[in-house]
Amino acid sequence: MKLEALAPEAPPVGSPFDFRVGKSDKVDETEIQSALKSGDWGFFHSFTTGSAVDGPGIRLVAWLAGCQFRCVFCHNPDTWKVTNGLPVRVERALEVVKQYRNSLRQMKGGLTISGGEPLLQYRFLSRLFPAVKNLGVHTTLETNGYFGERLTDEDLASIDLVMLGLKAIEPELHRRLTGMDNKPAHEFARRLAARKHPVWIRFVVVPGWTDNIEEMDRMAEFAAGLGNVERVDVLPFHQMGRFKWEKLGMEYKMQNAQPPSREIVDQAVARFRAVGLDVV
Numbered sequence: 299m300k301l302e303a304l305a306p307e308a309p310p311v312g313s314p315f316d317f318r319v320g321k322s323d324k325v326d327e328t329e330i331q332s333a334l335k336s337g338d339w340g341f342f343h344s345f346t347t348g349s350a351v352d353g354p355g356i357r358l359v360a361w362l363a364g365c366q367f368r369c370v371f372c373h374n375p376d377t378w379k380v381t382n383g384l385p386v387r388v389e390r391a392l393e394v395v396k397q398y399r400n401s402l403r404q405m406k407g408g409l410t411i412s413g414g415e416p417l418l419q420y421r422f423l424s425r426l427f428p429a430v431k432n433l434g435v436h437t438t439l440e441t442n443g444y445f446g447e448r449l450t451d452e453d454l455a456s457i458d459l460v461m462l463g464l465k466a467i468e469p470e471l472h473r474r475l476t477g478m479d480n481k482p483a484h485e486f487a488r489r490l491a492a493r494k495h496p497v498w499i500r501f502v503v504v505p506g507w508t509d510n511i512e513e514m515d516r517m518a519e520f521a522a523g524l525g526n527v528e529r530v531d532v533l534p535f536h537q538m539g540r541f542k543w544e545k546l547g548m549e550y551k552m553q554n555a556q557p558p559s560r561e562i563v564d565q566a567v568a569r570f571r572a573v574g575l576d577v578v
């Protein structure tokens with residue numbers, strides 16, 4: 299099947315908490331590969347308007363499909379496969395942003411691309427972000443940072459803010475938590491710091507994994523050492539994604555975990571504030 303046959307009139311409206319799988323399963327593999335290579339198409343899990351938590355102001359958020367991490371706490375495991383997303387042409391995505399341009403500017407917001415991990419589709423971003431920025435709309439990339447080196451300096455110039463989701467500092471903990479090495483994300487963080495690029499760091503307090511003072515202190519020290527971190531979002535683990543793991547028939551290590559207590563979350567906030575960072 300060709301991508302064109304699936305292309306919707308608009309990106310699939312909905313919340314990242316909607317369960318979506320197999321939207322592009324029937325598309326020929328060569329079509330998928332060539333779309334990823336050209337950046338002509340993005341694979342969207344969902345698309346929301348009016349978000350107040352995914353960057354400054356009120357935002358349009360595109361949640362792209364595909365992620366190379368396997369976080370044990372992930373609340374959107376249905377975003378892991380690129381082919382779970384619906385293909386949307388870059389021109390169509392831009393038209394949608396244009397429709398919202400005036401209100402986004404009035405509400406001091408913009409476009410945020412999140413996921414999944416958007417940098418699996420970095421060529422699509424390389425085309426969409428500069429065009430959106432040309433409209434005078436603020437741009438934000440939310441990423442785990444692993445493929446940060448795929449972005450050229452020119453690409454970075456079209457991204458006003460990077461929201462970097464750092465999962466853990468201790469390397470072995472990070473590997474067990476995500477299945478991947480954390481060095482590339484740290485290198486990306488340092489590259490952004492050297493460019494004085496605005497960054498918000500997102501840290502999830504995961505019970506039994508990152509809810510210990512030692513790890514929080516290391517994360518706070520790393521973030522403060524960068525010098526370009528404008529804000530830290532401390533996010534408590536939640537169970538809103540449990541049903542997705544069940545539906546996908548995957549083993550969910552956090553099955554019986556409770557969200558962290560208020561005291562633990564407050565402790566994390568305090569550790570970041572203690573090194574001079576703004577925390578929300």
Ligand code: SF4
Nearest residue numbers: 365367368369372414
């Ligand atoms: S990086 Fe995000 S989308 Fe990917 S597995 Fe981790 S939590 Fe899920």
